[in-house]
Amino acid sequence: MKHKSHPPVDHNNDLANLSLEELQAQLRTSLEQGLSAEEAQRRLSRYGYNELTENKISVVEQFLSHFWGPIPWMIEVAVILSAVVRDWVDFAIILVLLVGNGVIGFWQEFEAGNAIAALKAQLALNARVKRDHQWLTVPARELVPGDIIHLRIGDVLPADARLLASDSVEVDQAALTGESLPVTRETGDAVYSGSVLKRGEIDGLVYATGANTFFGKTASLVDTGAISSHFQQTILKIGNFLIATAFVLVVLIVFVALYRHDSLLHILKFVLVLTVASIPVAMPAVLSATMAIGARALAKKQAVVSRLESIEEVAGMDILCSDKTGTLTLNQLTLGEPVSLDNFTPEQVILFAVLASHNCEEDPMDRAIMAGLQDKQQLNNYQVTRFLPFDPVIKRTEATISTGDGQEFKVSKGAPQVILALVANRSEIEASVNKTIDNFAKRGFRALGVARTNAEGNWQLIGVLPLFDPPRSDSQFVIEDLKRLGVKVKMLTGDQVAIAKETCRQLGLGTNILNAKLFKTSDTHHMGQLADAVMQADGFGQVFPEHKYYIVEALQKKGHIVGMTGDGVNDAPALKKADVGIAVSGATDAARAAADIVLLAPGLTVIADAVRESRKIFQRMYSYVLYRIAETIDILIFLTLSILIFNFYPMTAIMIVLLALLNDGAILAIAYDRAIPENKPATWDMLVVLGVSTLIGIASVFGSFGIFYIGKELLQLSPAKLQTLVYLKLSVAGHLTIFVTRTKQLFWTKKPANILLLAIFGTQIIASLVAIFGFGLMSPIGWGLAAIVWGYSLGLLLILDWVKHLGYRLFHHPQTALRR
Numbered sequence: 001m002k003h004k005s006h007p008p009v010d011h012n013n014d015l016a017n018l019s020l021e022e023l024q025a026q027l028r029t030s031l032e033q034g035l036s037a038e039e040a041q042r043r044l045s046r047y048g049y050n051e052l053t054e055n056k057i058s059v060v061e062q063f064l065s066h067f068w069g070p071i072p073w074m075i076e077v078a079v080i081l082s083a084v085v086r087d088w089v090d091f092a093i094i095l096v097l098l099v100g101n102g103v104i105g106f107w108q109e110f111e112a113g114n115a116i117a118a119l120k121a122q123l124a125l126n127a128r129v130k131r132d133h134q135w136l137t138v139p140a141r142e143l144v145p146g147d148i149i150h151l152r153i154g155d156v157l158p159a160d161a162r163l164l165a166s167d168s169v170e171v172d173q174a175a176l177t178g179e180s181l182p183v184t185r186e187t188g189d190a191v192y193s194g195s196v197l198k199r200g201e202i203d204g205l206v207y208a209t210g211a212n213t214f215f216g217k218t219a220s221l222v223d224t225g226a227i228s229s230h231f232q233q234t235i236l237k238i239g240n241f242l243i244a245t246a247f248v249l250v251v252l253i254v255f256v257a258l259y260r261h262d263s264l265l266h267i268l269k270f271v272l273v274l275t276v277a278s279i280p281v282a283m284p285a286v287l288s289a290t291m292a293i294g295a296r297a298l299a300k301k302q303a304v305v306s307r308l309e310s311i312e313e314v315a316g317m318d319i320l321c322s323d324k325t326g327t328l329t330l331n332q333l334t335l336g337e338p339v340s341l342d343n344f345t346p347e348q349v350i351l352f353a354v355l356a357s358h359n360c361e362e363d364p365m366d367r368a369i370m371a372g373l374q375d376k377q378q379l380n381n382y383q384v385t386r387f388l389p390f391d392p393v394i395k396r397t398e399a400t401i402s403t404g405d406g407q408e409f410k411v412s413k414g415a416p417q418v419i420l421a422l423v424a425n426r427s428e429i430e431a432s433v434n435k436t437i438d439n440f441a442k443r444g445f446r447a448l449g450v451a452r453t454n455a456e457g458n459w460q461l462i463g464v465l466p467l468f469d470p471p472r473s474d475s476q477f478v479i480e481d482l483k484r485l486g487v488k489v490k491m492l493t494g495d496q497v498a499i500a501k502e503t504c505r506q507l508g509l510g511t512n513i514l515n516a517k518l519f520k521t522s523d524t525h526h527m528g529q530l531a532d533a534v535m536q537a538d539g540f541g542q543v544f545p546e547h548k549y550y551i552v553e554a555l556q557k558k559g560h561i562v563g564m565t566g567d568g569v570n571d572a573p574a575l576k577k578a579d580v581g582i583a584v585s586g587a588t589d590a591a592r593a594a595a596d597i598v599l600l601a602p603g604l605t606v607i608a609d610a611v612r613e614s615r616k617i618f619q620r621m622y623s624y625v626l627y628r629i630a631e632t633i634d635i636l637i638f639l640t641l642s643i644l645i646f647n648f649y650p651m652t653a654i655m656i657v658l659l660a661l662l663n664d665g666a667i668l669a670i671a672y673d674r675a676i677p678e679n680k681p682a683t684w685d686m687l688v689v690l691g692v693s694t695l696i697g698i699a700s701v702f703g704s705f706g707i708f709y710i711g712k713e714l715l716q717l718s719p720a721k722l723q724t725l726v727y728l729k730l731s732v733a734g735h736l737t738i739f740v741t742r743t744k745q746l747f748w749t750k751k752p753a754n755i756l757l758l759a760i761f762g763t764q765i766i767a768s769l770v771a772i773f774g775f776g777l778m779s780p781i782g783w784g785l786a787a788i789v790w791g792y793s794l795g796l797l798l799i800l801d802w803v804k805h806l807g808y809r810l811f812h813h814p815q816t817a818l819r820r
Contacts, residue, residue, distance in 0.1 A: 128150040131147075151191075170197075194213075306596060310581075315683075319490065342460055349464075350465070422461075450465060476507050482611070485612070501513050519550040667738065692811060703733060
């Protein structure tokens with residue numbers, strides 16, 4: 001039994017506190033016309049921007065955030081220590097580099113944020129509102145108190161409103177109150193922004209918008225925690241690995257330096273800057289920017305990403321559960337020849353089906369039935385006095401009809417089994433009706449039952465309508481394409497198993513179709529028994545929305561990354577449960593809100609494009625992660641061993657900060673690199689990631705000691721020039737390492753993007769000029785020594801490429817999830 005729950009209403013709002021009688025009196029005239037456009041604009045200006053409030057920060061706050069926190073704080077301490085020891089050159093340079101690094105970090109984050117904001121703007125809520133006697137669709141942010149809005153099943157309420165005269169509706173307020181069941185709302189009741197209309201169709205009077213709504217006020221008080229994605233968990237593991245390594249080595253440096261009675265302030269300044277250079281502070285920003293840029297590429301393919309981390313999930317998706325209607329099929333129904341009963345003619349069956357329809361131009365099924373009615377003038381003889389829209393729970397519509405001579409009767413259309421359950425003579429006609437339905441199903445037709453009440457008010461089945469929804473011309477091609485990408489497609493439909501088999505046969509999916517009635521419970525033991533059957537199935541028939549959730553759950557328990565498509569309000573739980581929830585073209589607001597990706601174009605072609613693009617993005621992130629780990633290991637171990645073994649600081653604090661600034665600032669170009677998507681799902685294999693990158697890092701350490709030996713023993717350089725020589729090697733060879741990590745093949749066989757080449761060689765030319773001329777930052781080494789470093793670094797690149805191949809042979813095992 002449904003229960004009512006009334007969250008507090010804004011008692012300062014006159015419209016919220018009207019009694020039902022006052023509400024009806026005030027709306028007696030405005031119901032017909034709504035607000036005028038001029039009055040709405042005046043109120044909009046008065047109330048201001050009414051979009052639902054979010055936890056936003058200003059641009060200034062966003063900029064300043066890059067100058068506090070644990071990492072910037074450590075650089076700031078290094079600046080202070082430079083001032084304490086009156087090393088004003090270091091003080092000025094590190095301060096400039098700190099500001100430069102903050103500006104670059106801010107700009108990367110700002111650009112990524114703008115990209116995502118632009119994409120999400122495409123998903124902004126719209127509302128149907130009456131203005132100047134006409135129903136219009138406007139952005140929800142333009143609603144004002146006094147507006148009359150029309151709500152349909154699946155709509156997310158765009159504002160707080162009072163319900164106007166109609167039948168009761170059901171509203172899901174779980175996002176606001178935590179209630180697990182929908183609540184019933186009657187005429188005059190308040191409904192709240194952010195809740196979802198689960199049953200019914202009704203008008204409402206807006207009384208609060210934006211920050212003034214119940215949800216808007218609650219949102220400012222509640223800080224919700226997000227569930228970590230696979231991507232976030234992976235980055236956390238990598239970060240912890242590098243931080244732990246840095247911590248151990250830094251502590252070792254401090255103890256040895258103190259034992260040698262080195263200057264405490266000098267030690268602290270060096271250690272702080274070294275820690276900054278070692279910890280992958282730029283990794284989250286670079287990876288987020290890479291995904292944001294990739295999300296813009298997906299948007300061009302008509303796939304809008306609402307959750308950035310889902311890009312990584314799409315790259316690893318190996319099973320896609322696809323809805324049939326409108327996704328695999330055209331959702332352009334055509335009406336076949338009806339089968340009539342009880343002396344009714346086929347034309348009468350179509351007529352009563354039209355009377356049981358509403359908004360015929362918007363619903364594909366109603367549109368097909370209306371197209372089958374030859375004499376539309378006869379509709380003038382009937383008047384619909386009451387209409388119950390389609391409800392996915394009861395699976396039928398119902399209308400009360402009155403005629404010109406004062407007669408009244410009801411008509412209903414819906415699933416044949418549901419309509420059969422209404423009639424009194426079910427037992428007599430059920431066998432013949434089921435035979436008719438089965439015959440339709442074997443031909444791929446969907447059956448629709450039509451019934452009306454007789455003079456005694458009893459329901460009688462008057463006929464069955466066959467509707468055919470042909471497969472999309474590209475569906476079979478796209479399914480084969482997804483198979484080549486390692487993604488198995490399973491079809492889900494509410495139609496009968498026979499229809500599902502015929503559709504699957506036409507699409508080349510296979511005909512092993514399970515009846516979703518098997519999912520009677522979510523009991524763990526029961527689901528475990530069904531898991532193998534779910535894995536083997538090519539599709540599922542007679543699927544109810546709750547069955548989709550169980551199917552996703554069963555596949556996830558078998559270790560698969562599951563994608564789910566959906567378009568209705570009742571698909572929202574399954575979309576949320578899936579690793580990749582995909583709201584298809586034309587989905588309800590509730591489905592789009594629950595989904596990770598929203599498709600703006602019909603069919604599965606967009607999904608295949610999204611899989612390829614996501615795998616490209618994944619490869620770019622993977623390349624950067626390998627590079628970042630290898631470089632961190634190189635810098636940390638080389639500097640630590642130099643200090644411990646040779647009692648020599650191979651770089652100054654300024655050099656370390658400059659190294660981090662140039663390399664991290666340019667590496668963002670990896671987001672634009674060329675990448676070829678693989679035909680198998682990609683996921684993080686930490687053994688491979690850490691193993692290969694560690695080997696490359698250790699080989700780089702030997703390379704760093706090689707240039708150290710050349711400068712110290714062979715060239716007999718002064719300590720200051722030796723530091724510059726080492727700095728240039730770490731900068732040039734370190735940045736060139738990205739060419740090694742960006743592919744499993746020989747690094748010269750896959751050309752990088754021009755922007756990546758420009759970014760890397762551009763920054764290294766700057767680093768070389770600084771090393772050659774010094775500019776007061778370091779001791780100059782001249783053109784000859786710089787040329788030696790470049791030649792050495794290019795030779796080292798060949799060795800690192802061989803080490804990379806060795807690493808993949810050592811750590812790449814048959815069960816490895818990542819195949820690039």
